[in-house]
Amino acid sequence: MSTEPTFYEILRRQGITRRKFLKFCSLTAASLGLAPEFAGTIAHALETKPRVPVIWLHGLECTCCTESFIRSGHPLAADVILSMISLDYDDTLMAAAGYQAEEILEQTIAKHDGNYILACEGNPPLNEEGMYCIQAGRPYVEKLRRMAAHSKAIIAWGTCASWGCVQAAKPNPTRATPIHKVVTDKPVIKVPGCPPIAEVMTGVITYILTFDRLPELDRLGRPKMFYGRRLHDKCYRRAHFDAGQFVERFDDEGARKGYCLYKMGCKGPTTHNACSTMEWNGGLSWPVKSGHGCLGCAEEDFWDRGSFYTPTTNLNVPGGVEVTADQVGKVIAGAAAAGVAAHATVSVVSRLVRGGKGRDEGGSSNE
Amino acid sequence: MSSPTIPQAVYVFEAPVRLWHWVHTFSFLTLAATGYLIAHPLPSIGGEASDHFLMGNLRLIHFVAAWFFAVGFAVRIYWALVGNRYAREIFYLPVWRGAWWKGLFHEMAYYLFLTREQPPFLGHNPLAQTAMFFLNTLMTLFMIATGFALYSEGLGPGSWADRAFGWVLPLVGGGEATQNWHELGMWIMLAFAIIHIYMAVRADIFGRQSSVSAMIGGWRSFRR
Ligand code: HEM
Ligand code: HEM
Ligand code: SF4
Ligand code: SF4
Numbered sequence: 001m002s003t004e005p006t007f008y009e010i011l012r013r014q015g016i017t018r019r020k021f022l023k024f025c026s027l028t029a030a031s032l033g034l035a036p037e038f039a040g041t042i043a044h045a046l047e048t049k050p051r052v053p054v055i056w057l058h059g060l061e062c063t064c065c066t067e068s069f070i071r072s073g074h075p076l077a078a079d080v081i082l083s084m085i086s087l088d089y090d091d092t093l094m095a096a097a098g099y100q101a102e103e104i105l106e107q108t109i110a111k112h113d114g115n116y117i118l119a120c121e122g123n124p125p126l127n128e129e130g131m132y133c134i135q136a137g138r139p140y141v142e143k144l145r146r147m148a149a150h151s152k153a154i155i156a157w158g159t160c161a162s163w164g165c166v167q168a169a170k171p172n173p174t175r176a177t178p179i180h181k182v183v184t185d186k187p188v189i190k191v192p193g194c195p196p197i198a199e200v201m202t203g204v205i206t207y208i209l210t211f212d213r214l215p216e217l218d219r220l221g222r223p224k225m226f227y228g229r230r231l232h233d234k235c236y237r238r239a240h241f242d243a244g245q246f247v248e249r250f251d252d253e254g255a256r257k258g259y260c261l262y263k264m265g266c267k268g269p270t271t272h273n274a275c276s277t278m279e280w281n282g283g284l285s286w287p288v289k290s291g292h293g294c295l296g297c298a299e300e301d302f303w304d305r306g307s308f309y310t311p312t313t314n315l316n317v318p319g320g321v322e323v324t325a326d327q328v329g330k331v332i333a334g335a336a337a338a339g340v341a342a343h344a345t346v347s348v349v350s351r352l353v354r355g356g357k358g359r360d361e362g363g364s365s366n367e
Numbered sequence: 368m369s370s371p372t373i374p375q376a377v378y379v380f381e382a383p384v385r386l387w388h389w390v391h392t393f394s395f396l397t398l399a400a401t402g403y404l405i406a407h408p409l410p411s412i413g414g415e416a417s418d419h420f421l422m423g424n425l426r427l428i429h430f431v432a433a434w435f436f437a438v439g440f441a442v443r444i445y446w447a448l449v450g451n452r453y454a455r456e457i458f459y460l461p462v463w464r465g466a467w468w469k470g471l472f473h474e475m476a477y478y479l480f481l482t483r484e485q486p487p488f489l490g491h492n493p494l495a496q497t498a499m500f501f502l503n504t505l506m507t508l509f510m511i512a513t514g515f516a517l518y519s520e521g522l523g524p525g526s527w528a529d530r531a532f533g534w535v536l537p538l539v540g541g542g543e544a545t546q547n548w549h550e551l552g553m554w555i556m557l558a559f560a561i562i563h564i565y566m567a568v569r570a571d572i573f574g575r576q577s578s579v580s581a582m583i584g585g586w587r588s589f590r591r
Binding site for chain 1 (some may be wrong): 418521541542545551559561
């Protein structure tokens with residue numbers, strides 16, 4: 001069959017022992033929420049399947065996804081995965097540069113047409129024909145389109161690639177655009193978060209590489225195993241939410257006691273991510289555990305909703321008007337009440353003026 | 368249907384419509400009160416978390432009232448199909464009828480004190496009908512759709528609520544946007560309720576046809 005080396009051969013070449021390799025397989029099975037026997041399945045797949053090349057592109061972004069990825073909590077995972085996907089092309093991590101680097105892209109297309117995974121970090125700006133992000137003398141969007149056309153599937157790393165993120169904030173002068181709106185003819189797996197959790201990233205990529213299929217996605221194209229539930233559903237402070245015990249100020253008694261951060265604007269009730277279960281930095285902590293609400297960084301438009309510190313946020317009505325439901329609502333309901341009061345007054349006064357003969361006159365029926 | 372002689376009383380609101388009206392009223396008021404307290408929780412309480420369930424209970428009441436609200440409306444829609452002609456009025460606007468537009472402008476003039484003449488309407492007057500269609504019928508559907516979509520987030524992916532209403536979330540712009548618009552919907556319906564209750568009571572005092580009693584007993588009676 002293929003002359004490509006298997007994952008396992010590559011791992012051994014990188015000096016990873018069999019014992020370490022098997023440990024990695026069970027670790028991955030666990031993080032994917034699979035039963036223990038799947039460790040064997042993963043090991044078998046990695047031993048027999050030829051390695052799938054991964055091309056990692058960078059558009060408009062801050063590189064926090066890469067930073068998160070290479071700091072994968074378990075050093076083993078980082079080791080294994082970095083050698084496993086080998087990152088045939090990654091602007092930030094590869095040794096090659098210049099023409100040599102760009103060569104790799106063409107070689108990959110020639111050798112693995114329709115078979116490689118395209119991992120996109122950041123997004124392309126579309127205004128001025130893409131001139132706001134130039135790589136190797138060409139607009140990034142052209143490179144993205146070309147590499148996407150020959151790929152098998154695309155991973156959109158982080159909130160930039162998935163939703164646009166801060167570079168797409170209103171009024172979005174460069175028209176930074178998430179991947180799924182540029183590449184519409186290939187499956188795009190969104191792995192949002194700013195950045196996504198390292199173990200989520202390694203989990204998604206291992207799943208695709210070992211099982212040779214995409215993980216089950218939700219309606220928005222996010223892997224269900226990591227983005228199925230809201231933080232709020234698995235938050236260890238949820239008991240305080242249900243009890244009605246809230247932090248009201250960051251220096252109050254409730255903050256010291258670890259009450260719920262809802263009133264401080266925690267977006268856990270509307271944010272789909274794995275922070276409250278997997279936590280960050282190898283399970284060390286996550287925002288709520290450190291006493292600060294979730295900003296909702298894995299959700300669309302989280303950057304454009306006004307304050308991070310209030311439970312109700314901007315409605316984002318078209319036209320860029322920044323108002324909350326409370327502001328609009330109080331005006332509407334207040335106007336209704338004032339109108340009723342004024343109308344009642346005029347009704348009574350006009351009745352008095354008419355000297356008690358108050359009832360309205362009839363007219364021909366309209367029915 | 369212009370009848371020169373107006374009968375003394377007409378049976379307008381059938382029992383299911385009346386029953387629904389009051390279920391709708393009380394479930395709406397419950398939903399608005401608990402919903403407001405979900406968006407703006409009461410001051411924090413102390414003690415052990417295991418001793419309290421304040422937010423939990425508010426949400427529970429919200430969801431129980433939501434079921435009355437939603438099932439009630441489903442029954443009301445059914446009754447629009449099988450009930451009398453007045454039972455259909457809040458579900459459509461007869462914009463193709465010239466007389467309806469005439470009535471609408473006349474009612475506007477009446478409420479702006481430009482005329483004291485008020486022709487009788489057996490069902491709703493066109494102005495009330497317009498307000499009810501947009502601010503109650505459509506808003507009720509909107510509140511049920513966004514409410515159950517938010518509910519599906521709690522039940523989780525694959526749940527019945529997710530399959531039936533989950534699609535609403537991305538349409539509105541995600542969970543946070545849905546929550547915000549759900550709350551704005553409350554304010555809009557509240558504004559309608561304020562004006563509506565005023566109009567109903569006012570009609571009994573100043574108008575020539577019975578109002579609140581019609582929604583209790585079903586019969587619309589005419590004075591003079
Ligand atoms: C006219 C009817 C209704 C009104 C006035 C109303 C009002 C509200 C308000 C003001 C909120 C708070 C939103 C926020 O946090 O900003 C809310 C939340 C919610 N409502 Fe409603 N609602 C209504 C109907 C419904 C229905 C029919 C359902 C269906 C189950 C529903 C389910 C929910 C859910 C699940 C939440 C979120 C609760 C949470 O975050 O814990 N609502 N509602
Ligand atoms: C105590 C409070 C209320 C009173 C006294 C009241 C009274 C009435 C009356 C008298 C009517 C008949 C109108 C007519 O003669 O044309 C009516 C109809 C109606 N009311 Fe109310 N109402 C109250 C609260 C509400 C609330 C809170 C809502 C909505 C959230 C509401 C929604 C409606 C609707 C939709 C109709 C049309 C019924 C139909 O034709 O099926 N009402 N109400
Ligand atoms: S801290 Fe945030 S995620 Fe946790 S229970 Fe409170 S609102 Fe929900
Ligand atoms: S807690 Fe919220 S803001 Fe923080 S990383 Fe997780 S999803 Fe993003």
